[in-house]
Amino acid sequence: MVFFNGVWILYKKEVKDFFLSPLVYILAGLYTLIIGWLFFNYLVAAKELTASTLTQSILIPLFGNMNFLFLFLAPLLTMKVFAEEKKLKTLNLLLRSSLSDWQIILGKYFATFTVTFFMISLTFLFPIILAFSGYHDWGIVISSYMGLFFCLFCYLAVGIFVSSLTSNQIIAAILSFSILLGFMLMVFSVNASHLAMVRDLFQYLSVPFHFEGFVRGAIKNFNILYFFCFSGIFLYMTRKSLESRYW
């Protein structure tokens, strides 16, 4: 089987499953509502902050919150990816098929990403609204969305990995949220050590540190490398977790 053909077969099924479930629409509605409300507030507050640009007063905090919300939403979306299949005993159908472990993982990973892309696409309206006020710094908007998508790659990889460890969706959601929160809080631990090397290490390991550059419009190689490595490591661990049935 051609590699991407296998991924595509599973991807189609997973995307369909997601969009047949009310969970996606509930989460998308909730997400848009919260982000819309925040956008409105930042927009109103921006009138007072005459010294700062629209990027500083609206976009930077808005994207920060968009990213932060996915800390809760990503585990809710990924919790069922493997856990439900394990519970319903359908995972063996996939594992015994001609699909390789990587095809299964990537099919599910891309499908989950498509759902989050759908949720984020609902927020494309906000920069367009800003455009009516004369906002034209589209480079920042694009790099912010890129940063957000890179962060999502990481969050979803963690969620999928945790989901492969258990057949209980609640445990999967709580555990992946805890791991993601841990990576987010790492940036606050920077001051915990006097050793510069430890500080730098903590800073480098935390997700917001790398996202921050994107929101400011600064796309750096090492940020991108971090996101790819982070996602890659968790997807690799997912594969190991699937393989563990033979241990």
Next chain:
Amino acid sequence: MNVIELKNIVKTYPGVEALKGISFAVEKGSIHGFLGPNGAGKTTSMNIIAGLSSPTSGQVLVDGKELDKGKVPIGFLPETPPLYGQMKVAEYLKFVAEINDLPKKLVRDRVFEIGKRCGLSKVMERLIGNLSKGYRQRVGIAQSLVFDPKIVILDEPTVGLDPNSIIEIRELITSLKKDHTIMFSTHQLHEANLICSHITIINKGQILKSGPINEIRKSLKNRQVVKAVVRDWKIIEPDVVLGEIRDLFPCERVEIESTEGQTELKFIAATEEDLRPSVGAYLMKKDCGLLSFREEGMDLEDIFKKVAGP
């Protein structure tokens, strides 16, 4: 030729030795029954053959080759059929065919054919989640066949089905013999008796008997039983009959059971001598209205009781 061969398979879980070095083979084109009480190791063995778990030690050969983990070209129906409730039957079978690399141009026809063969034609456009247990089981069987595997393993395929469906599924399994090698586990010895050409009996993680069902019957039969049904029989006491035949042929025991104007006589041989000519001659002499006369084979129930023990 053997299509499946297990060589000294050991499977241990913490504190439990589920399989204690089992070895048996499944012949090509056979319907192989896998019998054993609960907890005997049937499902563990089947999962190992299907590639869902690996043995602690030992070797599994499929078509003479040791295959990749999990990627065994075997159609498999586990105890719980792997079904997606939110999918329609036709859609699900198409998905299973596709992920098992069935050529795209064959998928549609194959799904239709298997649906028809498994009695699913009426429900092909219904959601699996809304189907009855019987239909779900049929969908489970259909998914194990849809990509046309040479070997099919069915773990208790008739569990939970109504009597008519059981007969239909048995007929389906028998019809598959032409193109597939079938191995299936069951608790219903009667079922194995009806459709299996070979059986393997497992108990407490050990293989007790394996081979063609007739040979197993023969190997276990140490005393011949001749059963006769007669119309006019006056002697009720078995001892009296025994006394009469003592000098005619070596009989260990006689059982007499009268029901609705008929009497059933069972002559259990005392030696390995064939009793039939002597019993026949004796009954003719008695002029008792012989209705039927046959050697009674050991049925699977007896075999199972004998080898599996209490």
